[in-house]
Amino acid sequence: MTKLVSKWNYPTTVRFGAGRISELADALKVAGIERPLFVTDPGLAKLPVVPKTLKLLDDAKVKYGVFSDVKPNPVESNLTAGIAVYNKGKHDGVIAFGGGSALDLGKLIAFQAGQSRPVWDFEDIGDWYTRADASKIAPIVAVPTTAGTGSEVGRAGVLTHEASHTKKVIFHPKMMPAIVIADPELTVGMPPFITAGTGMDALAHCLEAYCAPGYHPMADGIALEGMRLAFENLPKAFANGKDLTARAHMMSAAAMGATAFQKGLGAIHSLSHPIGALYDTHHGMTNAVFMPYVLAFNRNAVEDRIARAAAYLGIKGGFDGFAKAVLKLRKELKVPHTLGGLIKDFNPDRKRKALIADMAIVDPTAGGNPVKLTKKAAATLLDQAIAG
Ligand code: NAD
Numbered sequence: 128m129t130k131l132v133s134k135w136n137y138p139t140t141v142r143f144g145a146g147r148i149s150e151l152a153d154a155l156k157v158a159g160i161e162r163p164l165f166v167t168d169p170g171l172a173k174l175p176v177v178p179k180t181l182k183l184l185d186d187a188k189v190k191y192g193v194f195s196d197v198k199p200n201p202v203e204s205n206l207t208a209g210i211a212v213y214n215k216g217k218h219d220g221v222i223a224f225g226g227g228s229a230l231d232l233g234k235l236i237a238f239q240a241g242q243s244r245p246v247w248d249f250e251d252i253g254d255w256y257t258r259a260d261a262s263k264i265a266p267i268v269a270v271p272t273t274a275g276t277g278s279e280v281g282r283a284g285v286l287t288h289e290a291s292h293t294k295k296v297i298f299h300p301k302m303m304p305a306i307v308i309a310d311p312e313l314t315v316g317m318p319p320f321i322t323a324g325t326g327m328d329a330l331a332h333c334l335e336a337y338c339a340p341g342y343h344p345m346a347d348g349i350a351l352e353g354m355r356l357a358f359e360n361l362p363k364a365f366a367n368g369k370d371l372t373a374r375a376h377m378m379s380a381a382a383m384g385a386t387a388f389q390k391g392l393g394a395i396h397s398l399s400h401p402i403g404a405l406y407d408t409h410h411g412m413t414n415a416v417f418m419p420y421v422l423a424f425n426r427n428a429v430e431d432r433i434a435r436a437a438a439y440l441g442i443k444g445g446f447d448g449f450a451k452a453v454l455k456l457r458k459e460l461k462v463p464h465t466l467g468g469l470i471k472d473f474n475p476d477r478k479r480k481a482l483i484a485d486m487a488i489v490d491p492t493a494g495g496n497p498v499k500l501t502k503k504a505a506a507t508l509l510d511q512a513i514a515g
Contacts, residue, residue: 152187160220166233227276275325277385328411332384339391391495
């Protein structure tokens with residue numbers, strides 16, 4: 128039986144609603160930031176949404192710098208370059224503006240700029256975060272422009288360790304942004320592929336958190352409603368990117384997923400992380416490919432739970448109905464059914480497959496899977512995601 132003992136952490140102030148980006152200068156004031164570094168990614172920097180936002184800062188006479196050298200799946204050299212710009216500009220806080228990549232890198236700059244130890248010393252392992260000098264962590268205002276990772280309400284940043292091709296989670300409680308501006312209008316420009324991938328990421332967070340073992344009824348409740356919002360609104364946002372109501376609900380689902388996954392994630396993420404690190408695929412889209420295979424693998428452990436979720440979601444047929452709804456949603460969103468549909472010329476040999484399985488079972492998310500993820504199981508799931 129699950130022990131009724133747990134630890135619950137809740138997010139931060141979220142200013143939610145269309146148009147609320149206009150409050151950016153005020154949010155900076157409340158967060159105590161006078162000279163922010165605006166961190167975004169190069170793709171976004173070219174879109175009108177960035178100059179429009181910077182104009183708000185100009186109008187409010189805020190002195191800011193801009194850093195946009197952020198790869199999707201950011202790497203240490205992005206962090207080093209960002210910290211150099213941060214220190215040179217004598218900044219006192221960060222505006223993290225973008226999808227998970229820019230949000231994570233912005234948070235990591237605010238965290239790491241004042242530390243003397245290498246960033247890898249703060250990986251999310253045991254109490255490693257206590258090695259950090261918490262007094263040197265700068266405040267963050269986070270502004271998501273995708274609706275998926277929920278990094279805006281999270282206490283961690285994901286950074287790819289290039290030498291070992293692994294994605295590492297860097298954690299500190301003070302990496303939680305002081306204020307979030309969640310303005311769904313900012314997500315309207317997302318192309319359908321990114322809308323689908325990020326939305327499926329939000330769904331994967333809710334689903335895996337809901338299925339993770341452990342006592343966390345608050346996370347379970349949040350995950351359940353997050354799943355409902357994603358099932359109902361992701362197809363609408365995908366079909367019509369300008370549907371602001373669907374965009375708003377997806378933005379909520381993203382923040383809810385990240386709030387819920389403090390309970391744990393599972394094998395969808397354990398397999399998706401090595402694929403993302405080795406092949407630079409989109410994180411959420413990779414999760415979406417693995418989702419039905421992992422769901423079937425976990426069936427015995429989660430059948431009743433998923434049947435309860437299906438009832439809440441209005442899906443008939445219990446576990447089987449839910450599994451079918453996942454497949455239908457993926458099809459509607461044009462998610463590839465196999466890894467070959469996601470990665471060009473994907474044909475890993477035995478050695479490569481063994482490496483992916485090895486990486487999956489040591490991924491920090493593997494422990495949250497309701498069925499133990501052995502190397503054999505990881506290899507089978509990989510084969511299934513290759514064969515379809
Ligand atoms: P992303 O940040 O990599 O962005 C993907 C693409 O979408 C980029 O080209 C970007 O320019 C573009 N884009 C972003 N917003 C847009 C907009 N409004 N209009 C048009 N284009 C837009 O994608 P993501 O899925 O948001 O983030 C993925 C990253 O987040 C990965 O590195 C992943 O590891 C990380 N992640 C972090 C957490 C966490 O808890 N910190 C959780 C899950 C994933």
